[in-house]
Amino acid sequence: MIVLGSTSEVAQAFVEKALQEGEKFEKIYLFTSNKETAERFARHIDVKFVQQSEIIELDLTREIDYTTFDNINSNVLFCATGYLGEGTEEGLYDNKNTEKIIHINYSKLVPVMNYFAQKFESRRSGTIIGLSSVAGDRGRQSNFIYGSAKAAFTAYLSGLRNYLFDKKVHVLTIKPGFMATKMTEGLPLNPKLTATPKQAATCIYKAYKKQKNVAYVLPIWAVIMMIIRNIPEFIFKKLKL
């Protein structure tokens, strides 16, 4: 398995879930910009599941040397890379913030995904799982830079799914709503709308096994987002969301 954003709690919970379910991987490739945390996880899965892994540094804000990925082969690509950045209030007119959000969530990420997608395509097998966000379902005033990058990522995954369909590669888009992770720690989230990384992993694993196309982590979010998407623009623009 190839894991992009391997220090994300959801990514780690997903890896553990898969191993618990008895999935076997020759090696797990842990891509990360935070080596220390990835190393903790690598030791952890070795102790728990006798699972070999390799850590590969990837910093999406820098130049990427693709030749170092040459020997990496796998049947599953899990992408949990993401960057929330500052919201509109603090960060809209801060170009550094805007660029970083766009790079990590979309522009620099997609070529990396494509690199592996090509390998999957040539082998005519595999699954690509991408974590997008409900924030990409409609731009809202509070965090639309992040939302727009995720919207682009969602569109990318949907196109990729379509393109790879007859090449026997499956693409799964996951849209988590609120999640209790580092990203949201200390925020007053409604517990009914918030999934733990473990819950999210269970749901993603199910969707993976069932070859779903798009899955919301908590079903309630599918309903919420359907409503939000369908509010007429002339009303929506007046709302404080």
Next chain:
Amino acid sequence: MKPNFIQKVTNWGNFPVVEKEMKSEDSFRKIKEFVLNHNEVIARGNGRCYGDASLGEHIFSTKKLNKFISFDRLNGIIECESGVLLSEVLEISVPQGYFLYVTPGTKFVSVGGAIASDVHGKNHHAEGCFSEYVIEFKLMNESGDIMTCSREENSDKFWATIGGMGLTGIILTAKFKLKNIESAYIRQESIKAENLDEIFRLFDESESWTYTVAWIDCLQKGKDIGRSILMRGEHAFQHELPDHLKKNPLRLKGKFEPTVPFYFPNFVLNSLTVKIFNLLYYKKQAKKEVKNFIDYETFFYPLDAVHEWNRIYGKSGFIQYQMVIPKETGKEGMKKILETIAHSGNGSFLAVLKLFGKNNPQAYNSFPVEGYTLALDFKVNSKLKKLVDKLDEIVQEFGGRIYLTKDSMSRSSLTNYLKNIQNPKFVSLQHKRIINNN
């Protein structure tokens, strides 16, 4: 939305409830920042202590220190971060033929919490406390430095931290030994005792057993005082097991684990219901003596089978009162305690009696000393403080002490026994309460 880390926090007894800052980090660098930027920090594991021991002004939760580091499968030595739960250790060790040397009555405690309380199990008389099997741990001190502590290295900090209730710093990782087992099952004998004399006699007779414990029906009066069931057990060897368990001796089948869905209303638990429960519990076993094989979960963690059972005590919560009375006068003391409880009518759902063996004098902050220990649950109500005071009086008279990890209202003369922990950086609400003497 700016993060706000102030939240309602409470431990297993749901008493007291406080609103304090609680934060969790997984990088040592960030933990150091937290320690340096705050006064009055206290570590919190899984909140399975009953009272205010892991509550403080600025709580550092080890929830995110949840990774394993190494497992020497040949020698049964495991190393992990301090927030790893004993249940998680068992999950990987049991199938490999290893068990914890010492485990408390719930597996949902963290390794850090097990060291900080130096927990004991049903085998204290035979195998001592958790610390006996700890090889080393890493401790973050008040300057944010990480010290490796063992019997050889920084041994003063090692011993002060064991049973030191988090007052010496934050345990980050720990390395400890596991014991070999051939099966995940326990060969158990349970024997009914009519009264206190009989149960004490049974304990003495069972000294060669690794695990012993008794459940007492503490509402009995007069000649029936101390009516109880003694349970003793050994890890079963593979060849002893009944045939259907022999094939896969280290694997348990999945079990259904119910959860208590909400706090029970106040009227559910009163002296009548407790009486009925205890009667049923005692009568459930019809024969004087039962021998069987049971899985380790049922033997060690009967209460874990019902998640969040603490909610049956209602929103006002409950306390656990656990004392030890030295051996010489222990029986007499126990009798007085049980009489006092029976007369108070403030019945305890669950009363557990154990015999402690000799303590390790080096682990001077550990709670156990050779003698009798009794643990009782009481619902928090307006009469409780008075009862606790009466019980404290008896414990004092007999030269006993109270287990800090269960304490939330006992008098400080029984709880102020820790040494070498004075450190203005690491302060718990419990410690403040004890030194302020109220």
